[in-house]
Amino acid sequence: MNPLELFTDYTYSQALWGTVIIGICAGALGPLVLVQRQALIADAIAHSSLPGLLGVFLSCSWLGFDGRNPLLLIAGSIVTGLTAVAIISSLTQRTIIHRDAAMAATLTTFFSLGMLLLQYISRNPLPGKAGIQDYLLGNASTLTRADVKSALVIGGGVLLILSLVHLKQSAVVFDAPFAQLAGIKLNIVRSLGFIA
Template sequence: MTPAEFLGDHTFRMVLLGTMAIGVVSGALGSFAYLRKQSLISDVISHAALPGALIAFLVAAALGWDGRSMPVLIIGAVVVGTLAALFANGTTRVSKIRIDTAMAVSLSVFFGLGMLLMRVIANGSFPGKGGIQDYLFGNASVMTVADLVTSISVGGIALAVMLVMWKEFTLRTLDPDHASVLGFGARTIDAVMFATIVVAVVIGVKAVGLVLMVAFVVTPPAAARQWTRTLPGMVALSGAIGGVGSGVGAYVSIALGNIPTGPVIVLTLFAILVISLVASPRRSLVTSALARRRARAAVTRELAMEEGSR
């Protein structure tokens, strides 16, 4: 399939634009989770997004609304996903439980609730419940223009919040003690930061699925970190990697035939990460290996000179 044929098809255009928007937003905002060493918080959020979306579906169905409306599902997923992230971080503040353990507990509890609600919906007579299981693994081909507009709009708001609170996010991420001394409210900043990351995850759940969304938040920042030393550069490059990798993966999945889009995008992002690990000029594995080799050679020469002087 040629690029012209690809772009000429309405469904394929929706897949391409939708996944690229998801990649840009999740890549940019995922940089803060990566630098805070809480990359797996995206996994917590994505699994908590399931019960959030299902609760929103049930509430909307009870009120006679369209339970599968994208804005309704996003609101439910954002609320519950933010609660899950705050629960994990709050647990570490009030107890001796480590953050990795707290995230695992939060993920398990909220995902268990989501699976229970999915069974309730599957066994009940709720209008519009067909295809609700797509939120587990995603289905990019069902994206509509309304879904695309909603994803871009909500993602754009999250990026705007990041820019408005850039100083607060930066200090809280890189120097939390200094941020506290300056009087920045740690809990407030954390709540806003995690809410934006929740948005980055949630807008991709319908297209990619909660199982794979963690790769969209983790992989682009990890690749971008190999090429840049500054936070603005990392955020911009991470968003670019997320967008380009998603676009390339979407095109390849459709060009090769009936292949799921989400997994191909994840593999594309992984390939970019591998290239970054090997080829980046300052932090690549090759550069590090050569530096270690030179250091060992220098030590060997010094020892030989000491032996010779004796």
């Protein structure tokens, strides 16, 4: 078998392009999060997105729509991920709870809700539920062309946002007092870094 034939295989090519797109976005976002010593925020957002994804799947299934629509699933994930970030910020600003503890509490609460929804889905006859558990840990071999297109659109948006706020983000990350004196809105730039 010629190794180049792998690129013509549908499953291999979709898995390859999907993981390359996600890897590029993770490589662009990772250093910003690491330098700010908030590496756990990625885990908190990822685990908190599960109930949003499953909630959209359930809602669409009950309403008779396609519950596996990638853009709707991503929208649900974004909503609960941003909600988790807002809760973490609120807990650390308004209470004496340390940021790591706030992330852990938010992560476990949202993830527990997601696991409850996953159990409900697995025990009820819903159309299109096969493989929905793969969204929990991921399975690159199940990526479809629609998944790769969605990742490309969202990844492009992430890279666009990061390129637009790169200089301000760098100033906020490495010298926050200077950035504040320069008139940069710290909360807005930090939020854009997390949204991207």
